[in-house]
Amino acid sequence: MQKGKNKKRKTFTRRDFLKGFSGGAIGAAVAPRLLAQDAASLQTEKGKIPLYSKKQITLAVNEKKFPLVVEPRETLLYVLRERLNLTGSKMTCARGECGGCTVLLDGNPVYSCMYLAIRADGKKVTTVEGLAANGNLHPVQEAFIQKDAYQCGFCTPGFIMSSVALLNNNQNPKMEEIKNGLSGNICRCGNYFKIYEAVSAASKGVRGS
């Protein structure tokens, strides 16, 4: 902590910012200038400062390579859903709380709503659309159907991806380990019992027993 240093520094809060802009004459003078600016850059006395620059990346999604030009602000979830049309991953809370957007990144589960696409450059992304192989559902998908582990189904792709990640690391999890492995996902319908049961059943399918 840089306590000493920060003491003198004026922190600029969102409230300060809003107060500044509600200041009548100042606001009236500044607003047209801001509105007139190119959205990609900010005109200052020293010239234009680019606010962002696009970047070429390659995403390997479900074994296919996609060269893309993305803005730094674009999340992985946005790119998957809006640009690659892979809508299986859901945007539910969009702030890292529910797990509806879970995908695997190099085999690890991540909240794609909180992960910038630019950071996924060159990484292997697996979405729920990429789980079935040779016309067969993944054992976890099969178990969710067999055990009725969904109601509205909105949380289901995220739970399935977290379950796949869990079983990839531990093919015979105990109930506590299943609950732990899925603790980053929320089911608003409260179907947890059946979800846990499905993962337990899927673990048998994964082990082939």
Ligand code: FES
């Ligand atoms: S939509 Fe990403 S965590 Fe909720």
Ligand code: FES
């Ligand atoms: S089945 Fe509806 S939110 Fe989980």
